[in-house]
Amino acid sequence: MEKMLELVLKKVDEAEILSVMTQSSLIRYDAGKLNDIINRDVQEFSLRVIHKGRLGNTCGNSYDIATELVDKALLSAKYGQKVDFHFPSESGDTRQIFDAEMASLGPEELLVIADEIIEKTLSLAPHMHVNLQMQKTVKHTRLINSNGKDNNYQQTLLDISVTGLLKGSKEGVNRCHISGKLSPFPDAKIKELVREYSLIEKHCSVPTKRMAVMFTPRCIWALLHRFKEAINGESILKGTSPLTKKLGEKIFPSVFTIIDDPTLEYFPHTSPIDDEGTPTKKKFLIEEGVLKNFLFDLSTGSRYGNGSSGNGYKRGFWSSSIDMSPTPNTSTMVLLPGDNKELISGMKEGIIADYLVGAHSGNVLLGDLSVNVGIGFYVKNGEILGRAMDSMIAGNIYKLFENIQMIGAEPELDEFSSSYYTPPLLFNDISVSGKG
Template identity: 30%
Template sequence: MDRLMTLAKSHSDQVELYFLEKSQNSIDFEDAELNDIKSTIQSGITMRIIKDHKLGFSYTKNFHNEKELVENAVDSLKGGVEARFDFPLNKTALTLNTYDSAIEQATNTRIVNECKRIYSFMPQKTNGQVNIGAVTATTKIRIMNSAGTDLLTKMSHYFITVSILYPGSEAGLFRSLAFKSFEKTDDQYLSDLAELYNKGERELEVTGGRMKVLFMPETLYALIWRLQSATNGESLYHQQSPLVDKLGEKIFDEQLTIIDNPLDDTKPHARAYDDEGIACKELSIVDKGVLNNFHYNLYYASKMNTEPTGHGFKTSRWPGDTISMKPSPVLRHLTIRPGGKEFWQLVQDIDRGIIVCGALGAHSGNIPNGDFSIGLAPGLYVEKGEITGRVKDAMISGNIYDVMQRVIDIENRVHAAYTGYYPAVLFGDVNVATKS
């Protein structure tokens, strides 16, 4: 990379190099049968250059043609993308515990045996079809720039997701666990999932209306997406956010505190710096219902005449090739502060309502404005504090700036979920539509 840096500097004013190397093994079981084992290794380099306040970009997975990588970056300057920022000097990044060497002993054979152990346990708890997906991965990231930054991070993770499907459908309940290396799946975790599934085996037709709705941790992303979009520097710059002038104002119920904390290395994927070399920090997004902060990468911070917050990451809402992505402002380490009640206490607090266990169409609706319309796949029906079955053909809709003002209570622990670590959250007076 040093030679590439020297070559690129001769054609530009500033240079940034991003190197990624990732090795991943994934194992999938369907209904107690091994369905697939897949191993992938990818590596590549992304280059950004600044010349005459214009931004150039290129990437490659071919490490033998450095000249072409530089030429492509120079050629992309013709796009005229303005760059009124400098690549940062970062020589004081925190040292986080992001890699567990025990991941090297987490062989495919060991993971397969763990999945088989789960299958020997689950028939004692439920008759539903059980599917399991497990992933082990190691990632190495190096960021260099012409300002003198040279940062290296190595990370490991082990994810496992256990799902139980309802008969004749793809809908079911699931839970995920996330670690920095292999850990045995807790039997209580499996028992709790099976108990919830069993209570929803009966299919019901119920009357819709406004009622209490309990979002499981796995489905809260459908609401959090809207907040991420509204607090994003890109949305603010394009005047697409309803929160433009709302800093310091109450936007949610005071029970909601939402934090992005990349520095929490008790969980996998902690980061001391983002994909632009900016130091990460704990960022309070919402504190007791009050909007505290927006988040920016270098590009949109310069557009908004503010400082980057360390949230420039190569990621997108949909899966893609990381090397080909440009850094955008993203909240990747979110958590909601837990409340004071056990999950089953929240269920008991529902006189009539729905538990959202799966969300269809979470990407639909006016996301920047906070609107949502979600199909339940599945939704469990609760009456007088008891789950009586699962709802057929139902959906919920609303706006997060309305619904999230009406928090009844919050679970007392968080769970690994898409976009972060969340508790279950109970909301009041939410619109539920059914065919009945």
């Protein structure tokens, strides 16, 4: 790695190498039956250079072809984006993200953990079609650059997801447990799953009208994703975000505080530095309803004038990979909980949205939302009557947030991207259309 840096610095002004070694094991159970175990032990790196004010990049995974890759980076920099930043030199703070006990787990130990969860679930719901997916990851990241930076960190993660599959469907009710520190899958989550599975058998048609909607932590990302796109430095610079000129203004009711928190212990998106080597820091995005910060990577930050906010990640909506260019993103987006332990009992009529279909489409940047409720429940007089069928929710998040009625007390991490840590939210008077 150092040798390649030396090699490339003979030809360019600045250079950066990000190296990621990933060891992972994935175990899957389909209908309670064990499938194959899929392991991965792969090293990858990206090389970025700045030469004559232009950015070039390439990636690879073999230092044996270092010369070839250096030439590719040079060619890329010949035409690459003009940039006005330098690779950062300051180091990031240490974060609590590595658990040696978890790192040492082999396939046999992982299978024992999985077996236990399946057994517990089936003992409560013998007829459930249980799918379990469990992935253990140990990741070793190192970032060096020509400005003297050398950051090294290791991270562990165990991601367990249990699904009760619906009849005739590939989807179902789901609970997950994601942590960098070894801890048992909470019994409470298994009980919730079993309860929901029993309720979902009964189908309810939903009338078309305005009613209460509760979003569970498993789907709130669909709302917050729209906000995240609007505070992305790229949309701010282009002027395409509705929030471009709203810094310091109140855009949500004061009950909302949203934080970008890269310090949470053992969270998947906690790290000392972002993917460009900028130290990460905890910051308010929304403080009591007021818009406080945008998200910048090196490129957008230098153009905006403030520099990077430590939010340059090689992570997009669908995937993250070493060969993506860094773009502004959050670490973990935290919506601070309220004190409402019980949200459903007060609902006169409404739906609980748990899984949304089409959450990524529509005019995301403007905050528009038009989604099918893939998995949801119909509630009347504080009681869940059954699965909400064929219902759609439409609105705009900036208007929708005005209708907040209750913020739940218990936050959970979403499974889709593992980067939204939120309590459930109950809104009033949302436009719902159904066939009932």
